[in-house]
Amino acid sequence: VDLISIRDLTKEDVEAYFKKTAEMEKNLASGKKPVSNIVVANLFFEPSTRTSLSFQTAAKRLGADSVVYNASTGSTQKGETLKDTIRIIDGYADLIVIRHPLEGSARLAADVAVHPVINAGDGGNQHPTQTLIDLYTILKCKGKIDGLAVQLVGDLKHARAMRSLLYGLAMFGADVTLVAPKGLEMEKSVIDEVRERFGAKVSERSSLDLKSCDVLYVCRVQKERFSDPYEAEKVQKEFSLHEEDLKDVKKDLIILHPLPKIDEIPESVDRSPHAKYFEQAKYGVPVRMAILYSIIKEAQK
Ligand code: NCD
Numbered sequence: 001v002d003l004i005s006i007r008d009l010t011k012e013d014v015e016a017y018f019k020k021t022a023e024m025e026k027n028l029a030s031g032k033k034p035v036s037n038i039v040v041a042n043l044f045f046e047p048s049t050r051t052s053l054s055f056q057t058a059a060k061r062l063g064a065d066s067v068v069y070n071a072s073t074g075s076t077q078k079g080e081t082l083k084d085t086i087r088i089i090d091g092y093a094d095l096i097v098i099r100h101p102l103e104g105s106a107r108l109a110a111d112v113a114v115h116p117v118i119n120a121g122d123g124g125n126q127h128p129t130q131t132l133i134d135l136y137t138i139l140k141c142k143g144k145i146d147g148l149a150v151q152l153v154g155d156l157k158h159a160r161a162m163r164s165l166l167y168g169l170a171m172f173g174a175d176v177t178l179v180a181p182k183g184l185e186m187e188k189s190v191i192d193e194v195r196e197r198f199g200a201k202v203s204e205r206s207s208l209d210l211k212s213c214d215v216l217y218v219c220r221v222q223k224e225r226f227s228d229p230y231e232a233e234k235v236q237k238e239f240s241l242h243e244e245d246l247k248d249v250k251k252d253l254i255i256l257h258p259l260p261k262i263d264e265i266p267e268s269v270d271r272s273p274h275a276k277y278f279e280q281a282k283y284g285v286p287v288r289m290a291i292l293y294s295i296i297k298e299a300q301k
Contacts, residue, residue, distance in 0.1 A: 001298040002110040003291065004119045006128040006164045011171050017132055018139060020290035021283075028286055033063030038296055040064050041093035043085070043109075044120075045071040045100040046224075050259060051120045051129070054284035055097050055292075062289050064296070067093060086112045095295060098122075101224075116295045124158045124225055130258050131164040133287045135172065137280040138215055141254050145172035148214040153179040154239065154264060156186040158222035161258040163190055165217065170200035174215075178204045181239045184221070208241075210249045216241075216274075217256045218264050240264040246274060256280050 002008070009017075027034065040059040044052050052068065059066040069089060071077075076085065082105060089096060090113040098109050099120040106119035106126070121127045138145050150169055156162050156178055166186065169176050171194075178186050185204065194200045210216060218241060223232040240263050246253075257265060257277040269275055 001116045001295050002106075002118070003128055003295065004106050004110055004117065004122075005126045006131050006167045009128070014132065014135065014168070014171065017287070017290050017294065018136055020294055021132075021136055021286045024286040024289040024293070027289070028061060033061070035063040035293065035296060038062075038064035038095070039093040040066040040095045040097060040292060041069065041089045042066055042120075043069040043071070043089065043096060043098040043100075045076065045082075045098075045105075046121065048099055048120070050281055050284055051099060054281075055120065055288050057285050058288035058292055061285065062293055064094075064292065082108065083112050090115055095292065095299070116299050118291065118295065121160055124160050124222065125163065127160040127164050127258075129288060129291055130161045131168040132291065133280060133283050134161075134165050134217070134256060134258070135168050136287050137256060137276065137283050138254075140283070141276055141279075142214065142252075145169065145174050148174045149177070149212055150174045150215040150217060151177045151179055151208070151210070151213050152186075152217050152219075153208065153241075154219035155184045155221045155235070156180040156219075157184040158225040159219045159258075162186065162217075162219055166190060166202070167194055170194035170198040170202070173198070173200075175201045176203075177209075177213075178202065179206070179208055180204075181235045182206065184235065208245055210245060210253065213249065213253055215254055215256060218261070219258055220260065220262045220264055236263055240266070241269060242266065243268055246272065249274070 056066045086109045095116050097118045097120050101123050103123035103125035106122045110117040221232050221236040226232040253274050254276045255274045
């Protein structure tokens with residue numbers, strides 16, 4: 001019952017999450033709390049605002065409690081291993097949410113822990129819960145995912161949110177165009193995988209072409225994954241959206257971003273009716289309520 005990679009989910013699983021999320025939106029409105037006597041542990045070994053706080057909010061809104069381990073103030077600083085930290089927290093809580101800079105760390109945590117583990121981002125690898133939020137947002141804004149022209153723009157080499165999302169979009173039949181600065185392209189094996197598995201239409205470009213785009217999904221340059229931060233800053237400056245880029249776009253184009261955004265989207269775009277990234281961030285709570293609820297119930301079986 002762990003959620004480590006978007007590959008752990010079938011299309012039916014994802015659709016069940018959508019259904020559960022809609023229910024959770026109703027619970028949010030009515031204040032109904034379907035869970036009791038559950039403690040969710042949130043372990044963060046990397047910075048986080050949305051993921052950490054929306055998981056905590058989701059737990060509270062469900063009627064569960066949450067505790068937070070912050071690696072920058074915890075015994076990780078004394079040299080405790082990830083395995084030991086997991087073993088200890090597994091003895092306190094019913095479910096573990098983990099974000100860690102090492103790829104594969106969430107899988108390791110799941111191997112060590114008796115309780116379910118949810119991957120909230122493992123290095124440049126996977127961020128499955130973000131993808132569920134992204135797909136849900138597209139569905140809410142567009143009514144469908146199948147056949148939409150989606151452009152993923154930014155540091156596709158290092159952004160785990162983009163890797164997971166490409167898989168999710170391919171699963172639901174979107175036509176994906178990847179737009180990355182030179183050297184920051186999506187890993188080829190990831191593209192090959194979705195083509196083989198889903199027969200997905202995936203193309204690559206080196207510059208934006210928004211004329212027929214339905215969903216523009218932008219992410220920041222993942223500076224923390226560069227060995228030379230100067231290189232990252234340089235690419236970031238060269239690669240950002242401008243208001244002019246939005247002149248000839250479809251009226252109902254939506255712009256999404258996992259956030260935080262740095263310089264890749266100018267503040268003026270926030271006011272445009274295309275910008276949906278703040279709405280997207282808000283769906284973090286009901287989507288993560290649905291994930292926590294489903295995994296808690298599954299574990300109780
Ligand atoms: C993303 C992440 O941590 O991968 N943030 C998030 O969870 N919303 C995207 C990013 O940091 O660029």
